[in-house]
Amino acid sequence: MTYALAIALGLVAGVLAGMFGIGGGLLFVPTLIALGLGHHEALGTSLLAIIPTVLVGTWRQARYGNVRWHAAAVLGIAAAAAAQGGVALAVSLPDATLRRLFAGLLVLVAAQIAWRARQRES
């Protein structure tokens, strides 16, 4: 049952990643926590789960000629370096603190999506 839920949420995460251009990680992290992983393990596992999703997404977008490869390389390499700092900070913080930070992030994203939807209406 739990596994079926995990697979269903994985499917939903992929749809959202394609439709809104936001990473599947936003849903992967809460899903993995619901499955019983600790917050640190949920973060590392979420990042691994993101890789197949972005590979497929990038492949699809590249076919439409939407990917600017040079910019992607510059962004990606800078981000890869900074990610080491992010991991170092995350592993030094307790699970509960990370969970509240993540919840705060979700509230911000929800507000941003709702704002965007309202803007398009007017």
Place this chain on the structure above:
Amino acid sequence: MRLVLIGLVAGFFSALFGVGGGIVIVPLLLFCGWDSRAATATSLAAIGITAVSGVIAYAIHGDVNVGYAALVGLPAAVSVAGATALQQRLQTRTIELCFAAFILAVAVWLFVK
């Protein structure tokens, strides 16, 4: 130079929250005058590189569960392919508001957990 700054912010953020970093990269690229399709597509490619770096760092700490990653990551890889086509046909405003409400509920759950 701006791209390097965006990348640095996104990478730190990505690793700290276990997300791709697209929620940082896409708005900032749009702010720099990119069109949304190029911003989303380029962000996806950049996230791939970032995620590999983050995974390696978490793996060193023993915080990567390959089985669970496959359990949620592989279905997502399948559905992301169809999502772009779906986006053209659906009324996205309703979906966006439902999604916003859903992640608010998830946020509340994480707060009280």
